[in-house]
Amino acid sequence: GSTHNPKSQCPSSPPPSLKPHHLLSSFCLLPNPPSLVETISSSSHIDISPWTHPPICELTNDRGGQYCTYTNSHHGHRGWSIVTTPTRAADVASWFLDLPLPVNGDSKKKKWEVVEIPGKGKGVVARERIEQWEELIVDYATLVVDVGFTVEVDALRGYKLLHKAVEQMGDGGTGVMELGKSSEYAQDVVEDVLRTNAFSTRVGEGDFMAVYPTVSVILSSLNARHVISNKADKNQNSAYTRFVQESLQVSIAASKTILPGEEITISYLTLGKTSSERAHLLKRWGFTCSCPLCTSSxxxxxxxxxxxxxxxxxxxxxxxxxxxxxxxxxxxxxxxxxxxxxxxxxxxxxxxxxxxxxxxxxxxxxxxxxxxxxxxxxxxxxxxxxxxxxxxxxxxxxxxxxxxxxxxxxxxx
Ligand SMILES: C[S@@+](CC[C@H](N)C(=O)[O-])C[C@H]1O[C@@H](n2cnc3c(N)ncnc32)[C@H](O)[C@@H]1O
The missing domain is CATH 1.25.40 (Serine Threonine Protein Phosphatase 5, Tetratricopeptide repeat)
Known part of the structure; x- marks a missing residue:
């Protein structure tokens, strides 16, 4: 099977070898992850820590299970919420408790800024020279949604949980609501934010969508490649994502030297896709790709x-x-x-x-x-x-x- 506990993959995490892989890889923050202690699944006495709000739940369509919204409104820059099953939430909660809380604001001086880019909405641009492999952004998940939830819970009841998840955050949800929206398939504004901004990732045993508010502002250039020509450098994404599954943290590192004023771009798609696959997958974001690979001969x-x-x-x-x-x-x-x-x-x-x-x-x-x-x-x-x-x-x-x-x-x- 290809189900993998990421914790057993420490320390070299990128995709499980010789097995079909997902690119969004992770590495282990803690060499010895703390053992799992079920805190929430025993419904008789509900201990809501580390959550700041009692869970709000909806039954699955077959009535056989439930999905709930869990929020910790202090964690990270604006708090975070996860929509998942009580068992998975208990799993997340057990190691989440032991993690150092990320503090507000960054101690390091930012080498980048968010600017309006004509035709592309907001984007991230370098203010200073950034060296290859340098880490430039560390961001924490703010909204995490179990993929199972999107298929097992009826849309209308599901949207209720999603909206609660956003409203309960430390900033009342403004940070998430201000993120880009572009999906023509979305029926609901939070769904649109998710479709436009979420990364897919694994948390414990489950597949999740996770929104990282700072990373969400970074534009895509679809992992273009070097065209064999003198313009080589322009065709490369300038940055890539590194996931740390245990802390729901993601960092962005430079894949090449980035000069002041240059756009910082990452790939939105699993690497290695062909042009027709990319065109298909790109529909989710509703823009026409004008990156050098898409526009080459x-x-x-x-x-x-x-x-x-x-x-x-x-x-x-x-x-x-x-x-x-x-x-x-x-x-x-x-x-x-x-x-x-x-x-x-x-x-x-x-x-x-x-x-x-x-x-x-x-x-x-x-x-x-x-x-x-x-x-x-x-x-x-x-x-x-x-x-x-x-x-x-x-x-x-x-x-x-x-x-x-x-x-x-x-x-x-
Ligand atoms: C994750 S958001 C990126 C931030 C977004 N520009 C904003 O203002 O919030 C994804 C959206 O950015 C825009 N975008 C990203 N990369 C682009 C590109 N290479 N060309 C044009 N638009 C792009 C699309 O509207 C896409 O749906």
């Missing part, structure tokens, strides 16, 4: 699409080969993926592929190569800022994870 677009399809195909085949106990074939396929990634600027996928190499060698009990690739993968993560430095225990943790997922090493072949 048909030949250039076709060449990029071809490479992206090739990457996806190789990944798929590598997974199948590995699962079919054909490790050498899986190695060969994975090796072919690596050089294609920089051409499409899919650098966040690099560490995953290196970890896959390590995993295959580990299963083959070739520990020299397993260790070499494990370290390379961690070095990439460190360079990209997902971890601070490469340490011995991280490699050992990787072996533990491989053993958990693949069984004891060296017995299969």
């Amino acid at each position: 048909p030949e250039e677009i076709a060449a990029s699409d071809h490479r992206r399809k090739e990457i996806a195909k190789l990944q798929d085949h590598a997974i199948r080969a590995f699962q079919a106990n054909k490790p050498y074939q899986a190695l060969r396929l994975t090796r072919q993926i690596l050089p294609l990634l920089p051409k499409e600027e899919l650098f966040p996928l690099e560490s995953e592929q290196l970890e896959n190499m390590s995993r295959i060698y580990w299963v083959l009990n070739d520990m020299e190569n397993a260790e070499r690739y494990a370290k390379e993968s961690l070095e990439v993560l460190a360079r990209q800022g997902y971890i601070k430095s490469v340490e011995g225990w991280m490699v050992r943790r990787m072996w533990e994870r491989f053993e958990e997922e693949e069984g004891p090493r060296g017995v299969r072949y």
Whole structure:
């Protein structure tokens, strides 16, 4: 199965290896997450901490379960609310209690500002030079909604919970309500904000949509790639997102040097999509893409699409080969993926592929190569800022994870 407890993936979190992955990756803030203590699910005596408001609930359409709005109006810059099941809320609450509360305002001087950008609404622009891999924004989720809720609870009752979630925040909901709205599918204003601004992420065992108010102002350039030309730099998103699942925190880091006055952009879409997939997914935001990749020549677009399809195909085949106990074939396929990634600027996928190499060698009990690739993968993560430095225990943790997922090493072949 592909359900994964992110906590078991520490310390190198990007997507679970050799399994179909989601790009929105995470890393572990706490090497040893606190154990889960159910606080809310026992309905006889409801302890509402760490929430500042009693939960408000609605039954699911089949009447078999419920979803509730939980709010802590002090946490982060304007408080946050989560709409989920009582069990999942209890899970979140248990580790949430142990997290240091983010303080209002930033100690570091901001190197960016929010400005109005003609034709694009608000956007974020650099005020000072920002170095490659530098972290420039740290933001906390303010509205978190269980994906299950959107299908299991009737729309009208659902909107009630969403509106409560927003109104109960520290600022009365103004921060969330001021965010961009652009979805032609939304029936309700909070739904529109969600559709326009939310990231999908995993929290514990569940899939969620999460709104990060500062990150929400950043524009998209659809992870364009370098067109092989002198304009190369203009075609790259200047920044990327790093999720910290345990604290519902996200940080934005520079993927290249950003000069004063330059727009800061991130990809709104899972990386690696082809042009037609991007056009389809982009409908959610209701703007026409004018980024350099979208407006480059048909030949250039076709060449990029071809490479992206090739990457996806190789990944798929590598997974199948590995699962079919054909490790050498899986190695060969994975090796072919690596050089294609920089051409499409899919650098966040690099560490995953290196970890896959390590995993295959580990299963083959070739520990020299397993260790070499494990370290390379961690070095990439460190360079990209997902971890601070490469340490011995991280490699050992990787072996533990491989053993958990693949069984004891060296017995299969
Ligand atoms: C997450 S919000 C970004 C902030 C938004 N501009 C605002 O004023 O709140 C997404 C919306 O920004 C606009 N947007 C983002 N990237 C854009 C781009 N590359 N070109 C035009 N509009 C863009 C679209 O209206 C989109 O629905």
